[in-house]
Amino acid sequence: MKFQDYKSVNELQELAKTAPNLTKQGYLSDERIRRMAISFGKWRLLYGTERVDEKICKALSNLAMEAGVHEKMNKLQNMDVMNYVNNCKSEERRVGHTAIRNQDKNAKWSAETREAREDYQTELRKLKVFNSKANKFKSMIIVGIGGSYLGTEAVYHALKAFQTDDKKLYFASNVDPDKVNAILAEVDLKTTLVAIISKSGGTLEIKSEEELLRKRYAQAKLNVKDHFILVTGKGSPMDEPSNFLEIFYMWDYIGGRFSVSSMVGAVPLAFVFGMEIWEEFLKGLHEMDQHALNEKDPMKNLPLFGALLGIWNRNFLELPTLAIIPYSQAMNFWSAHLQQLFMESNGKSVAQEDGSFIKHETSPVIWGTVGTEGQHAYYQCIHQGTGEVPIEFIGFASSQREGDAIIEGTTNQEKLLANLFAQAIALAKGDHNLNSNKYFSGNRPSHILLANVLDPYTLGSLLAYHEHYVAYEGFIWGINSFDQEGVQLGKVLANSVIDLFKCQRVKGCTSLDKESALGNAFIAELKLVQEVDFPKNEKKLA
C-alpha cells in the first residue's frame, strides 16, 4: 500500500488544518513539557514544543502500524533483503549494520545474521592485534569519501575529550589536491599510517589519492607498504595483501552511510581511542538497536517516534527543511554526517513496492551547526523569517571536559543549557510585540534530545537513534533507504569531462562527442579566467 492510501494519512491531513497553536495563552504549560517526554537508556526526548497533541500522536502511531514498521524493522535486523525496488533493476542486498554489532550471540537470528556477527568479531580481533603493534604511529590519514569518513569524522570530534594520548586523524576526503597537500604539510610521514577505505575498491578519487600518497612515501625513502592499511570488500580490486601492512574486510551488506560501526569506523577510531572506548560505543549502538526492534508502542519507541515527528512536520505541516542543532561543540561534525544519513537514504522519489513515482514529499534538507554558534548566525531567519524551520535540538546536562567555572552565579554549561531551553521556548511562544520589527510569530516547532553527558555509550546510542529514525521514515514513506542511484549520473558525466581534460594532453586527440560538448564549453571558460591572471601579452614577455 502507498503512503497516500493509508487511512491515517487522510486523518493527519485533516488534523493538520487545526494543528495546535503553541502561542495560545496557557497552551505551552509546565505540565505539558513534563508530560510530553519519552526516554530510553541515557536519552530523553522532550516534544512539548512540537505542534502535536494526543490525537495527532495517536494518528501518527496508527500510521506507523499501517505501514507495518515493526515487521520491516524485524526483517532489517534479521538481514532479509531490504535494499530493493520492485520492477526495477536494483541492488537487491541485505542490510547488515545492526547484525555486526549485535552483542547477544545467543539470540535467534538467521544464519546470515550470525555469520555477519562472527565475521565482524574476527575482524575486531585482527584489529586488536594490529593496534597493539601500531603504537609507534602517531597519526592516521584516512583516504575515503562519503560514508567512508563522514561518520568517523563526526565520532572522532565528538569523543576527542576521551583520548588518553595525542594520536590524530586526518581526512583526505576530497579529490581537491589542496586537501591532501595541506595534510602532508602537517604530518610526519615516518609516524603516519594511511588507511585506504573503499568498499568497492574501484573509486577513481580514492585511487588517485592513494597513488599520490604512495609517491610521497617513496620520495621520503620510507618502506611504502609498512604505512598503508586497507578497509575494503573481500575480493575487491584493491584486495592485494602484498600492497598493505594489513587488510580489514567489510561485506556488501554494509552501506557507506551505515558503516560507522563496521571496520570503516573501527579501524581509525580504535586507533585513536583504543578498543575499550570502541566497545562502549558499540554497546550504545546495540542497545538502541534492541530498543528499536522490541519496543512496539510507537509512542515509546524513541527513533520511531522521532521519525513520526519528522513526518508530521514534513508531510503535514509541509516544512521543507530540518535543522539539527546540538548544543555541544564536540558535535560540530554531526550534522554533516546526518546530511548523508538522512538525505542519501531518503532523498528518493520511487516507491519500493512497485517502482512507480511517489506522490508525496520525502527527505527534507538537513542542515545546522552547533549552538550557541548558530544563534548569532541564522537564528534571525528561524525566528523572524518568512519560512518555518523545525529543529531537533540535542543537549547535555554536563560538559565533557574539566575546567568549567561559576561566573556571575552560573557555570558556562548552565548558560549553554539556558540558551538551548530559551530557544525552544522562544520559537514556540513567540512575542506578539506591537513593534512589528520586534514581532515574533512563534508557533515554530522543535523538540529536544537530552542526555547527561556525551560519552562513547551515549554517542553510540544517539547514532543508532538517527540510523533507525531514517529507516523508520523510509518504511513509512515506502521507499528504499539503502541505495543511492542518484549519485551515478554525476559520476558518469564527471568521467566524460575527465576524458576531455585527458584529451588536451594527447596529441591528435579530438574526441568531442555530443554527450560531452557541454564539458568543452565549461573547459573553455577555465581558459578565460586563467587569462585574467596571466594575460597573453605577459606570457609572451616571460
Place this chain on the structure above:
Amino acid sequence: MKFQDYKSVNELQELAKTAPNLTKQGYLSDERIRRMAISFGKWRLLYGTERVDEKICKALSNLAMEAGVHEKMNKLQNMDVMNYVNNCKSEERRVGHTAIRNQDKNAKWSAETREAREDYQTELRKLKVFNSKANKFKSMIIVGIGGSYLGTEAVYHALKAFQTDDKKLYFASNVDPDKVNAILAEVDLKTTLVAIISKSGGTLEIKSEEELLRKRYAQAKLNVKDHFILVTGKGSPMDEPSNFLEIFYMWDYIGGRFSVSSMVGAVPLAFVFGMEIWEEFLKGLHEMDQHALNEKDPMKNLPLFGALLGIWNRNFLELPTLAIIPYSQAMNFWSAHLQQLFMESNGKSVAQEDGSFIKHETSPVIWGTVGTEGQHAYYQCIHQGTGEVPIEFIGFASSQREGDAIIEGTTNQEKLLANLFAQAIALAKGDHNLNSNKYFSGNRPSHILLANVLDPYTLGSLLAYHEHYVAYEGFIWGINSFDQEGVQLGKVLANSVIDLFKCQRVKGCTSLDKESALGNAFIAELKLVQEVDFPKNEKKLA
C-alpha cells in the same frame, strides 16, 4: 512601493509559469553556456544552467530598476542612514563597511564616509606597529560570537596556503565550556594572545569566556594584561586601556556580519598573514564595491545579477533553500559565514518602507559544504529528491598549493573541476531513464562562479560579491538587511533561564515567576537525565 506592486513582479510571475525547461532536446547547448556568462575582475559567473532566458533576464533587470537599487547602493556606500524601519523604533544607523575599505581617498564622498575611512586607516597603522612587536606570539585565541568570528574563520581557512609561518588562530566562539577547554589543552599560554572581540562590550558569553581565560593566565603566573587585546566600539563598557595590551576600535556603523574587513577581521588575520596579504584582500573588496556601485546595467553587475537569480529561484520558482558549494577544500567554512550574512540580513518579514508585514518570501535557508565532499553525502537528494535545491557552485582553475600530480592522464585539480561541471550538467539535463530508480528529472537550476585561483585579492572580491548580493536582495525585497531584532527574544529568555540556574545556588531563592515557569520544567528534565548516570542509590553509597 512594495515588492508585489512592481510591474515586473507581475510579469515574472507570468514568466515563471512557462520557465525554460533545461531538459528540452538541444536547449542546453554549448553556445548557451558561452553566451550566458558575465565577468568582473577575476570572477566569471556562468548561468547557462539556470532556468532563465533573455526575456526573464530583462524582466529581472526591470525589477532591479523599479526597486531603485542603484540609488540605494549609492546611499549605502555614501553612508546615509540605511539601517532603519519606518514607523518602528529601530537602530537608525549608517552602514559603513564599504566606506572603511575605500582605497580612493580623493573620491567625492560624504563627510561621514571620509571620516570612517580615516578612522580605519588610523587603526590599521596602530595594528602595523602592534604586529611588529607581537612576533613572539605564536597563537591567538579569538573570543567572539557570530559576526565577531565567522567571517574571520572563513578567511583564515581559505587563505592558510598563503601563510609563511605557522601562527595559529583558535576561535572561542561558543559559551560551551568544552570549546575553550579543548583550546586550552592545545595552546601554550606563554606565546598566546587573546583577542576579545565585542562591539557592544556587554555580551554575557564574551565576559564569561574572558573571565575564565584571565583566571587561567593568572594561574599560570603570567602577566595577564600582556596577553589580552581588545576590538570594541569606542567607549564601550570594555574600553578600559588598563586591562589590555592594546585596544582597536570599530564604530556603530559596522554590523557584525559585515565586519570582516574592519578591525574585527584585520587584527587576527593580519596577525597570521601579515599586512601585505591583508591589503591585497582589502583591494579585492574595494574593487568589487566600486563595481557594485558603478555598473548600472543589472545584467553586467555581478552581485546584482547574482541577487536577481536568487530572487528568481526564491520568489518565482518558489524554491525554499539555496546551497552554496565551493569546489575548494579551503572554503570549508565559507557557507557558515554566508549563513549568517544571508539569513541574518534577509530573514525578515517587515517592510522597511512602513513597518508593515510583507507578503512575499525573503531569505531562503542557506546551506552546503565543499565539493566533492557533498557529492557523496546529500547529492542523492539534490538529484532524485522530491524537492529542488538551486545551487551556487564556486570553482577555481588552479589549486592553491604545490604538489598536484598527473594520475591516469589528469591532475586532481582537473578531476575536481570535471566533477563540478558534471554536476551542473547532470542537474540541468537529468536522465529520463526507463528504470524509474535511475530516473533523473533534471531541470534543476544552478550557476557557477569561476576564478583562476583562490588568492587574497580574489577572496576579498568574492566576499564583497556576497555582501552586495545580500544588500541588493534586501533592496529589492524592501526590507532592512542591517538589523537583527530576531535574536533578541532568545537572549532575553536565556537570561531568565540563567536566573533560574543561579537561583538554585542561592539559599532561600524561590523566584519562580510565570514568565520563567517553562524554564523550570526543562531544568527538572536535566535532573532526570543526570539520575540515569548517577542513580540516587549509588550516590548514597558513595
